[in-house]
Amino acid sequence: MTTDATQHQDRIVAVCGATGGIGEALVDVYAAPGTELLLAGRRTKALERLETVAQAKGATVCTAAFDLRDRAALVAWCEEAARRGADTLILGAGVSASVEGIERDSGDVETLWLPEKNDDLLRELDVNATGNILAANAFVRALLLARREGVVPLKHVQIAFVASLAALTGLPGSPGYSASKAALRTYGEALRRLLRGKDVGVTVLFPGYVESDMSRRYQGSKPWLMSAEKAARLMKRAIDGGKREYAFPKILAVGIALLKLVPASLEHLFLNGFFFTVEPDRESRGEGGTKACVEKGCEGDPGEKASACSRGNSSATENDVDRGVSR
Numbered sequence: 001m002t003t004d005a006t007q008h009q010d011r012i013v014a015v016c017g018a019t020g021g022i023g024e025a026l027v028d029v030y031a032a033p034g035t036e037l038l039l040a041g042r043r044t045k046a047l048e049r050l051e052t053v054a055q056a057k058g059a060t061v062c063t064a065a066f067d068l069r070d071r072a073a074l075v076a077w078c079e080e081a082a083r084r085g086a087d088t089l090i091l092g093a094g095v096s097a098s099v100e101g102i103e104r105d106s107g108d109v110e111t112l113w114l115p116e117k118n119d120d121l122l123r124e125l126d127v128n129a130t131g132n133i134l135a136a137n138a139f140v141r142a143l144l145l146a147r148r149e150g151v152v153p154l155k156h157v158q159i160a161f162v163a164s165l166a167a168l169t170g171l172p173g174s175p176g177y178s179a180s181k182a183a184l185r186t187y188g189e190a191l192r193r194l195l196r197g198k199d200v201g202v203t204v205l206f207p208g209y210v211e212s213d214m215s216r217r218y219q220g221s222k223p224w225l226m227s228a229e230k231a232a233r234l235m236k237r238a239i240d241g242g243k244r245e246y247a248f249p250k251i252l253a254v255g256i257a258l259l260k261l262v263p264a265s266l267e268h269l270f271l272n273g274f275f276f277t278v279e280p281d282r283e284s285r286g287e288g289g290t291k292a293c294v295e296k297g298c299e300g301d302p303g304e305k306a307s308a309c310s311r312g313n314s315s316a317t318e319n320d321v322d323r324g325v326s327r
């Protein structure tokens, strides 16, 4: 990508995990004339589709395809976003898995619930926690240094983590997922405190059930399931309003807060209503979805372009971007 903090844009919004259900809806609510969108995901076809949609709404778009576990690519993208003058960084990439039910052979059925498979647990921690925390860390380091060097103008910057209500109370159906999201809350809190007085805010979002490919894999009740469009509107309001934390829908957030007052012996009465398992995704099934997704493409994706910027009907190639396309 190019470094170009001089071109005037009203806003520069960077979204990692832009290709997911929530990410796409966020792109839709942020796309507007005068806004530059820096969009990252793995699926190049989805990025191209987003680019078309956002351009049609008047936004300038730069896309980048990489796996969050490719640390060099992740750090480079975050540093570039900071030097380019991004005022908003939304970290929404995530994966989810759940406990594994083992049925007994005998007629007397009592399912034995095992915690997440070790590989699934590691991926949840790797992507949801390590990947997103590293992203924020790299962005903030680059931002503060760029400000000191006078490379970017001093303006308010907001960083947002997409955690989950599972960060606020450990869900027995997905202990690893809960832990990976709770890590974002603590890191976000510490970062916010570190950056006090530096014109950098940190928002940690705690969504409940939101319609997306991820939640479609949930098997069980999904109380107060919300559309991705509505969730994105609420999230934008919280991010742009500089909220420190935002949990929604309110009814579930309040329920979780009240749970802290309930004796441990009665907790299950509430939690049983939210028990769900998660169908394995492609990577969990061993069918790809890994870094190969970016390098070779997946789910019909050619994976030809690693990164590109475009505006209106014009489209800059990766080489243009590397050379530094002026906007």
Ligand SMILES: NC(=O)c1ccc[n+]([C@@H]2O[C@H](COP(=O)([O-])OP(=O)(O)OC[C@H]3O[C@@H](n4cnc5c(N)ncnc54)[C@H](OP(=O)(O)O)[C@@H]3O)[C@@H](O)[C@H]2O)c1
Pocket: 016, 017, 018, 019, 020, 021, 022, 023, 041, 042, 043, 046, 066, 067, 068, 069, 092, 093, 094, 095, 096, 127, 162, 163, 164, 165, 206, 207, 208, 209, 210, 211, 212, 213, 214, 215
């Ligand atoms: N849906 C819900 O009910 C719900 C509730 C609470 C919190 N959340 C959180 O909201 C966020 C968005 O989820 P969603 O519901 O929109 O799910 P989704 O449709 O499955 O989207 C997941 C996003 O994460 C990206 N991603 C996953 N693994 C990645 C990796 N290794 N490297 C780079 N990107 C990766 C995906 O990119 P590609 O698609 O390009 O691979 C996609 O953009 C997640 O952090 C999720 O935990 C969701």
